[in-house]
Amino acid sequence: MSREFTWLALPILAVAGSAVWQARVNARLERGLEQLLTRLEHPRGPVSAPEQCVTSLDPTQLRQEVSRALSGICPSSMAQIPLMPPPTVSSSATSSAEDKSRTKAGKNDEAIKAFDEANSLIDGAIARHTWSPEDVKALHGIMPALDARDRGDVVRRIVQAVNAQQLSITGERHVLF
Numbered sequence: 001m002s003r004e005f006t007w008l009a010l011p012i013l014a015v016a017g018s019a020v021w022q023a024r025v026n027a028r029l030e031r032g033l034e035q036l037l038t039r040l041e042h043p044r045g046p047v048s049a050p051e052q053c054v055t056s057l058d059p060t061q062l063r064q065e066v067s068r069a070l071s072g073i074c075p076s077s078m079a080q081i082p083l084m085p086p087p088t089v090s091s092s093a094t095s096s097a098e099d100k101s102r103t104k105a106g107k108n109d110e111a112i113k114a115f116d117e118a119n120s121l122i123d124g125a126i127a128r129h130t131w132s133p134e135d136v137k138a139l140h141g142i143m144p145a146l147d148a149r150d151r152g153d154v155v156r157r158i159v160q161a162v163n164a165q166q167l168s169i170t171g172e173r174h175v176l177f
Contacts, residue, residue, distance in 0.1 A: 114145035118154045126166050131158070133171040 121138055125131050143151055158176065161167040169176060 010086070020158045110145050111147060111150065114142050115150045115154070117155070118142045118146065118150075122154070122157055122161065126161055129166065129168055131169045131176065133173075133175065136171075136175050136177065139177065 118139065119177060121142070125135050139154075143154070146154065153176065158167070162169065162176065
């Protein structure tokens with residue numbers, strides 16, 4: 001008889017324990033939802049207003065504003081990243097017809113080769129899943145041969161790979177560029 005009682009009591013205890021556990025979980029969830037609703041009903045003041053309208057900034061002011069905003073997020077890594085100089089714009093009055101036709105015809109062979117080298121460097125780093133100080137040195141040698149648009153494309157590709165966690169920055173100082 002005691003064996004029959006045990007077999008009958010065991011499932012009942014399991015169901016009761018499960019019900020108590022579920023009730024506790026539901027109560028915790030309800031408290032979390034109540035807190036969330038309270039926050040939605042009584043929002044805090046504005047988080048922070050920008051100092052200036054971003055659309056009216058010139059490129060150097062925009063770079064400074066972005067650097068200032070990012071330095072609060074990760075100040076140790078931002079201190080190591082040198083800002084690239086803004087692209088120079090030449091006036092069309094000083095350009096000769098020959099320069100214009102050469103620009104329209106395409107990039108020179110050196111720039112194309114440098115862009116291909118930079119992309120193969122990045123591809124190799126992604127394949128290894130590491131961005132090493134040697135890669136940084138190699139990139140420093142390639143960058144002067146690139147025009148502003150290609151430099152931006154190379155930098156964008158590296159940053160996107162780091163953000164997508166395809167690249168892990170190695171080295172003592174964790175330098176990206």
